[in-house]
Amino acid sequence: MSQADVIVIGGGIAGASAAAELARGGARVILLEGEVQLGYHSTGRSAAIFIRNYGNATLRALNGAAEPIFENPGDICEGPLLSPRGELMIAREDELPVLEAYLDGATGIERLTGAQAGEIVPILRTDCIAGAMIEHGAQGIDVDRMLQGYARFLRGHGGQIITGAQVGDIRDDDALWQVETTQGRFAAPILINAAGAWADQVALRAGVVQIGLQPMRRSAAIIPAPAGHDCEKWPVFGPISETWYAKPEAGKLMVSPADEDPVDPHDAWADDMVLAEGLHRFEQAVTVPVTRVEHSWAGLRSFVSDRTPVAGFAPEARGFFWLAGQGGYGVQTAPALSRLTAALVLGQKPELTPEVIAALAPDRFVQ
Structure with a gap:
């Protein structure tokens, strides 16, 4: 022993x-x-x-x-563990109260119009955006x-x-x-x-x-970068209600349906239907279609009450x-x-x- x-x-x-x-x-x-x-x-x-x-x-x-x-x-490792990225959150009219709640007590946030959000991530449908914010200090780890x-x-x-x-x-x-x-x-x-x-x-x-720990599945997929766009310098972006989000990943886009499905502890994998529904929500918010999924996976996020x-x-x-x-x-x-x-x-x-x-x-x- x-x-x-x-x-x-x-x-x-x-x-x-x-x-x-x-x-x-x-x-x-x-x-x-x-x-x-x-x-x-x-x-x-x-x-x-x-x-x-x-x-x-x-x-x-x-x-x-x-x-x-x-x-x-x-002495854990040499040099910073963070790299510039940023986080852009958008809101429809009905999501504005959620945006305001997020901003309560937050620091380092810049409010944006829909047009300004579209200048940062040009594939967004700006006519659906009633409000937006960007946290420039959000960084990759x-x-x-x-x-x-x-x-x-x-x-x-x-x-x-x-x-x-x-x-x-x-x-x-x-x-x-x-x-x-x-x-x-x-x-x-x-x-x-x-x-x-x-x-x-x-x-x-x-x-x-x-x-009372409850594991929740969170899925993600890699899709090709939108044609004609270099997305590598885009921030992480998505709706304030967290029904999906996207992040540049090695010249492509990682898109998650932001699912939180309660499951038992296991070696998680993406549910095809959940992933498809999330990608559909993503497509409704952007001007480009999802042409194919190159890779998908899932992990577990565990919460107490x-x-x-x-x-x-x-x-x-x-x-x-x-x-x-x-x-x-x-x-x-x-x-x-x-x-x-x-x-x-x-x-x-x-x-x-x-x-x-x-x-x-x-x-x-x-x-």
């Missing part, structure tokens, strides 16, 4: 970044990942965009704490370099990464969490549950009260730490949540405010 100070279950960006920050603080860390590689599920299928104003007030606070780390990751940087840092500070370690029985034996896996048995007094869509299943195996991540010790289970429920915000909040995790586990002072920490704490589900 291999023993450490902390076991982290889940090798996506949440688990890898938390493990690295714990190792920075001097903890002996074992990171367990069921797949044969890190970031196989949601992390590897992310839209890879940092949007400062995306999410509720708690998420915006996490985004704000993460942004300086993205810009200067220090180099997710793979970020993930590999955290993994390299973890290994460099004595941490172990065990892949192909599918988790079986978990038990608390005399203040020591013991985890049976297909790669052996591991033990530590602290167990961090960063298992993404499978986090509630991990809790069930550990005899810990679940948090208040759509805010869960980060903190379970109130009823000593040493069991939740790091789950990141929804569609996992990559862009990882630098902040990983530092919070390390601070709480190591007994250090967190950088985030008490109000934000309380909003993330798992004891908010206790009746």
Whole structure:
């Protein structure tokens, strides 16, 4: 049996970044990942965009704490992890209240007319646009370099990464969490549950009260760039109601129906009908047809009832730490949540405010 100070279950960006920050603080860390590689599920299928104003007030606070780390990751990797992109959101007349709600408390936003939106993304049908906004500060994220940087840092500070370690029985034996896996048995007094869509299943195996996590499928497709247009410098764009969105991707367009279909945890794939309906909504908002789909895929975004991540010790289970429920915000909040995790586990002072920490704490589900 291999023993450490902390076991982290889940090798996506949440688990890898938390493990690295714990190792920075001097903890002996074992990171367990069921797949044969890190970031196989949601992390590897992310839209890879940092949007400062995306999410509720708690998420915006996490985004704000993460942004300086993205810009200067220090010893995680060399050079910024962000690149210029921007985000353009459009609204029909009936969507204007949603646009106003998004702008409430937002920073760095420029309002636009429909005509101005059409100058930025010339394939938009401007006659349907009653209002628009652009966040110039939205940026692309180099997710793979970020993930590999955290993994390299973890290994460099004595941490172990065990892949192909599918988790079986978990038990608390005399203040020591013991985890049976297909790669052996591991033990530590602290167990961090960063298992993404499978986090509630991990809790069930550990005899810990679940948090009501619901995985939601999000699909995407690559289509050719519109004929006669160089789309590479376009921002991410879509309606404020999030019924689809599009992002330039290597000279082509990635289009998502922005679906949120509740599913069980699994290796997700795109539903053809959902994808077709989303592409139809995209076609209704632009002046060019979708001629073919070159590639499609899907990932899982997992939410709890208040759509805010869960980060903190379970109130009823000593040493069991939740790091789950990141929804569609996992990559862009990882630098902040990983530092919070390390601070709480190591007994250090967190950088985030008490109000934000309380909003993330798992004891908010206790009746």
